[in-house]
Amino acid sequence: MGARADAMLTLVVLFVTAVAHLLVDAVFSVPFLVAGAIATLAFEGIAARDPDAVRRYWERPVVQGVTLVVALAGVVVGARVAPSIVLSFPVGSLVTYLVFLAVTNPAYRA
Structure with missing residues (x-):
């Protein structure tokens, strides 16, 4: 699949998160934006130890599909339960x- 497909999936979740954020009129939580960013960098640091294994696992369509569904469900539930916290974290992460x-x-790169 590659980096372009990864970016597209990321943009889908980011778009849904932004729409949810606007619909519930949530306020960004800076600590959770930062926490999302740190979590992503930590994951990428861990994944860099064996990128081929991570890529082989991620390239499975079922893994991508389940991940997308879980992320979108998390956004929907988070928008109803604790929007400022739950929606800020994925924005920082994505x-x-x-x-x-x-x-x-x-x-x-240009």
């Missing part, structure tokens, strides 16, 4: 991941 992709993949 934006950080998009920046990570742009920095680490030559195809995204």
